[in-house]
Amino acid sequence: MHAFSGPLLALCVALASGCATRPAVRPTSPFTQEMARYFDDSVDYISDLDSLGGTMAEDLRRQLSFLGRNSDFIGVVQIETVAVSQDPDGTQAYRLVAAVSETLHGTAPETNRVQLRTAQGQTGYNTVSGRQDRLQTGRWLVFVKWYTDPTDEVRPHWHLYPHSDALVNRMREASGTATDGFTRVVPSSGN
Numbered sequence: 001m002h003a004f005s006g007p008l009l010a011l012c013v014a015l016a017s018g019c020a021t022r023p024a025v026r027p028t029s030p031f032t033q034e035m036a037r038y039f040d041d042s043v044d045y046i047s048d049l050d051s052l053g054g055t056m057a058e059d060l061r062r063q064l065s066f067l068g069r070n071s072d073f074i075g076v077v078q079i080e081t082v083a084v085s086q087d088p089d090g091t092q093a094y095r096l097v098a099a100v101s102e103t104l105h106g107t108a109p110e111t112n113r114v115q116l117r118t119a120q121g122q123t124g125y126n127t128v129s130g131r132q133d134r135l136q137t138g139r140w141l142v143f144v145k146w147y148t149d150p151t152d153e154v155r156p157h158w159h160l161y162p163h164s165d166a167l168v169n170r171m172r173e174a175s176g177t178a179t180d181g182f183t184r185v186v187p188s189s190g191n
Contacts, residue, residue, distance in 0.1 A: 025109050025154055028072050031147040038066045039145040039157035041117065042124025043135065047162035061170075067143040067159055068171045073106035076163055077114065077142045082132040093119035094128045096135065098142055098160075104171065106144075114142060116158050139163035141171065 031039075046052065046060065068074070077098035087093050096116040100108045108114070118124035128135065141163050144156040161167055 025073065025107055025146055027146040027148060027154065029070075031145060031157060035070060035145055036157070038063055038070070039143065039159055040123040041158055042122075043127040043131070043140075043160040045127075045131075045134075045162060047164040047167055063159075064161070064167075064170060068105075068173075070145060071105060071143045072146045073108060073114075073142075073144040073156075074104040074171060075100045075106075075108055075114075075142050075144075076102040076104065076168075077140050077160075078138075079135045079140065080113075082128070082135055087119060091120040092125075093117055094125065096128070098140070100142075101139070104141075104168070114144060114156055114158070116142075116156060116160075135160075141167055 044060070044063075052060065075098075077100050079096050080099050081095075081097045083095045085093050085095060094117065098114045098116055100112045100114065118128055139162075141161045143159045143161075145158075146154050146156055149155050
């Protein structure tokens with residue numbers, strides 16, 4: 001019996017662990033102006049769409065449908081941290097760390113954390129400002145569209161909704177991942 005040498009053992013461990021890693025997150029399509037309307041780096045606080053009526057309900061249903069069909073990643077998350085920082089240009093930005101507890105569509109980052117950001121002047125800034133405590137309670141549905149920034153780093157544009165079973169079901173219908181909860185067994189012919 002031969003003992004493995006240190007470098008050979010390290011190579012085997014590295015190769016084996018490399019096979020177990022998840023694929024890297026990446027954009028599945030270019031980020032367009034239309035997508036920017038929906039992946040607007042902001043938070044909605046309405047979870048019961050069925051109790052709404054009129055134009056607002058229709059707008060939210062349309063947004064959810066678009067997000068469901070066009071997201072690179074959809075997951076159930078909890079917001080671990082909300083931090084305020086100042087960008088080099090002097091604008092204030094919020095940085096949220098969302099811990100993924102369930103992946104509903106796409107691939108979660110290897111760390112199971114999504115780094116979300118919104119800055120002054122962006123649509124989503126006011127949806128985060130003053131709501132840090134609320135954001136850190138409960139679960140959220142995050143819709144992410146990955147994009148590549150000018151330094152070739154992959155970053156998320158995103159939208160958050162409060163988690164509810166009805167919203168998850170609606171999202172599954174919109175993204176085409178809905179199931180009726182039953183497994184169908186088809187008997188094979190010949191046996």
